[in-house]
Amino acid sequence: MSTLYADLAIVRPEIVLAIGAMILLVLGVFRAAGDAQAEATTGRLVYAVSIFLLLATGLIVIVYGGGETREAFGGMFVDDAFARYAKVLILFSAALIMILGLEYLARNNMMKFEYPIIILFAVIGMMMMVSANDLLSLYMGLELQSLSLYIIAAFRRDSVRSTEAGLKYFVLGALSSGLLLYGMSLVYGFTGSTSFDAIAQAVTGTEKMGVGLLFGLSFMAAGFAFKISAAPFHMWTPDVYEGAPMPVTALFATAPKVAAGAMFARAMVEPFGAGTDQWQQILAFLAVASMFLGAVAGIGQTNIKRLMAYSSIGHMGFALVGLAAGGEKGVQAMLVYLAIYVAMNVGVFAFLLTMTRNGKQAVKIADLAGLGTTHPAAAACVAILMFSLAGIPPLAGFFAKYFVLNAAVDAGLSWLAIAGVIASVISAFYYLRIVKVMYFDEAGEPLTILGGAEHKVTWAVAALLMLVAIFPFEPFNGLGTPEAAERAAQSLDIIGHAGVPGH
Amino acid sequence: MAADVLPVLAFYLFSTITVISALMVVIASNPVRSVLWLIAAFFSSAGLFVLLGAEFVAMLMLIVYVGAVAVLFLFVVMMLDVDFVALRQGMSEYLPLGAFVALILIVEIALVVGFWVVSPQVSTLIDNPAPAITQTTNTAALGNIIYDDYAYLFQAAGLILLVAMIGAIVLTLRTREGVKKQSVVAQMHRTREEAVALVDVKPGQGIN
Numbered sequence A: 001m002s003t004l005y006a007d008l009a010i011v012r013p014e015i016v017l018a019i020g021a022m023i024l025l026v027l028g029v030f031r032a033a034g035d036a037q038a039e040a041t042t043g044r045l046v047y048a049v050s051i052f053l054l055l056a057t058g059l060i061v062i063v064y065g066g067g068e069t070r071e072a073f074g075g076m077f078v079d080d081a082f083a084r085y086a087k088v089l090i091l092f093s094a095a096l097i098m099i100l101g102l103e104y105l106a107r108n109n110m111m112k113f114e115y116p117i118i119i120l121f122a123v124i125g126m127m128m129m130v131s132a133n134d135l136l137s138l139y140m141g142l143e144l145q146s147l148s149l150y151i152i153a154a155f156r157r158d159s160v161r162s163t164e165a166g167l168k169y170f171v172l173g174a175l176s177s178g179l180l181l182y183g184m185s186l187v188y189g190f191t192g193s194t195s196f197d198a199i200a201q202a203v204t205g206t207e208k209m210g211v212g213l214l215f216g217l218s219f220m221a222a223g224f225a226f227k228i229s230a231a232p233f234h235m236w237t238p239d240v241y242e243g244a245p246m247p248v249t250a251l252f253a254t255a256p257k258v259a260a261g262a263m264f265a266r267a268m269v270e271p272f273g274a275g276t277d278q279w280q281q282i283l284a285f286l287a288v289a290s291m292f293l294g295a296v297a298g299i300g301q302t303n304i305k306r307l308m309a310y311s312s313i314g315h316m317g318f319a320l321v322g323l324a325a326g327g328e329k330g331v332q333a334m335l336v337y338l339a340i341y342v343a344m345n346v347g348v349f350a351f352l353l354t355m356t357r358n359g360k361q362a363v364k365i366a367d368l369a370g371l372g373t374t375h376p377a378a379a380a381c382v383a384i385l386m387f388s389l390a391g392i393p394p395l396a397g398f399f400a401k402y403f404v405l406n407a408a409v410d411a412g413l414s415w416l417a418i419a420g421v422i423a424s425v426i427s428a429f430y431y432l433r434i435v436k437v438m439y440f441d442e443a444g445e446p447l448t449i450l451g452g453a454e455h456k457v458t459w460a461v462a463a464l465l466m467l468v469a470i471f472p473f474e475p476f477n478g479l480g481t482p483e484a485a486e487r488a489a490q491s492l493d494i495i496g497h498a499g500v501p502g503h
Numbered sequence B: 001m002a003a004d005v006l007p008v009l010a011f012y013l014f015s016t017i018t019v020i021s022a023l024m025v026v027i028a029s030n031p032v033r034s035v036l037w038l039i040a041a042f043f044s045s046a047g048l049f050v051l052l053g054a055e056f057v058a059m060l061m062l063i064v065y066v067g068a069v070a071v072l073f074l075f076v077v078m079m080l081d082v083d084f085v086a087l088r089q090g091m092s093e094y095l096p097l098g099a100f101v102a103l104i105l106i107v108e109i110a111l112v113v114g115f116w117v118v119s120p121q122v123s124t125l126i127d128n129p130a131p132a133i134t135q136t137t138n139t140a141a142l143g144n145i146i147y148d149d150y151a152y153l154f155q156a157a158g159l160i161l162l163v164a165m166i167g168a169i170v171l172t173l174r175t176r177e178g179v180k181k182q183s184v185v186a187q188m189h190r191t192r193e194e195a196v197a198l199v200d201v202k203p204g205q206g207i208n
Helices: A002-010 A012-032 A036-065 A081-107 A114-131 A135-153 A160-191 A196-205 A211-227 A236-243 A246-253 A255-297 A304-325 A327-352 A376-390 A396-410 A414-440 A453-469 A477-491 B002-027 B031-052 B055-079 B084-088 B091-115 B122-127 B138-149 B151-172 B184-188
Strands: A070-072 A077-079 A355-357
Touching (some): A002 A070, A036 A114, A114 B151, A135 B151, A160 A236, A236 A246, A246 A327, A255 A327, A304 A327, A304 A396, A304 A414, A327 A396, A376 A414, A396 A414
């Protein structure tokens, strides 16, 4: 009994969120019954409490986390600095995206109480993913997150595109879960355990992983690559981003990417750390394919949501460069990259959510024309964010790329770093085109910026962060991000990997 | 002597019924009858599980398969208006191909069974189950695994099912306009004055 209580204390953040979500669900069901008025007020109430819950859970993770690594439920759940780093990013970015989405939802009559509750469940799933220390718990968290995301992608059920996005995401997601499970069953079969620690021991004992184990590992990597939308498993991303309502797209681009990236990292380096040189080529291929696909396919886009989809594919490619480098340093670079990526995307989506023309959401890149003269402050912030996404020094986006490429060079993957630089240059084209459209194109009908203070503050702060605060040297020290990421990477249990693999 | 014979007798009884019912599922002409035969097959295989000492699996068989799955099948068969006669018409046409596929499957199964190597530890594992059979029933052992060892996964599965339920409702439920529903409160608040009108009807004229 005492062990159960000890276990429950370790999963405290998840429990708070889960019980909160269920109480809100009951509250919503009873209060929303009746007229549309009651439904809308209940929706708002549940929405506000959900944001509060996310923030409170984030504080619990920070305050009660401590510094040590704790395992619960027989080693299935682990709470270490790595998990806490990812959880803080997930919780706060999800809360921010919810705050920013409020205005859009109210404007488009989407204020239903189920929406925030499903997001809460998705966040619980993400937290389970990053804390998973066993193939089974990893899969459960992943399914909880994916299932919730399928639902909110289709949340505007009267819109054909939204329904299509949800269905497409669901079908392809089910396929990728199949790939993942197939890989997991092979790994289980060839190592005799689903626990990461036991798999690590089985892998460490051998000189070279057997064909069956490598096969399973490859299938698992394919399943993960789908979840983080890395090429060549990216096909769902542009369609789902385009079809889903804008706040949902904003959510897709941020918190789930962190969760999937962190889960990918842990599931590669912890159980298979000893065989890094054997899965390195898979990761390197995924990284190169994603970087180039994100860069090249984004060029022809006219819809800004699709553009952001290709942008996120490209950025996930860069994050995977860090993971391909392997070891503590690679994971640290990846974590820093994810944090900066999330900050940039929250800023950009804060702006995109407010873009309207004649009362309808504007989604074309051409709609941005003339923004430089009509809304100079907003245009300046967006321009900074775009420069940062492109990775132009001295903005934060540059340092993010510097970290991962540096890790790749240190791991003996210079060619990967060079490929990354080339892809980065190609992708700069479409980011800079947005800046050009804003400042130099003739405006047609002026764009209306509908957002409140929260949007303006968010994109201004995001732009400011890009400008100064994420510098990895004195006096900013990246706001502590690199140190936190270093602690997180060190907390991972990487057996048998000597930092630099022999190449 | 009788104590030895009885289980053997029961085994042959249950297995004969299972095989016959399974055959009838395939060859019954009426799909509703097929489902009823299926229920009989489930039932007698539950009996086989009891004979094996797996009483928990037997109960699951009854509750889940007979209680839920078979009834669901029955509903589907009765609700979907599938013309099974039309489905059967191509039977002779597809028979050679079907037989060929069946032959391949049989050969493959034979190959697998023929080259199957049983691990040498298997017999010791079977003889020494953990926990020992004398110490616990298999229901208690399963309960230990599901609710103690895997409590975390069990709760997570519960959350996933909850999300699936919310999702199904939120994506499909719509309040329709113009549906006449009973409102108990409104009924109770009706008074005699507004509900009843006394009309003096003249003979042969009716009410207009």
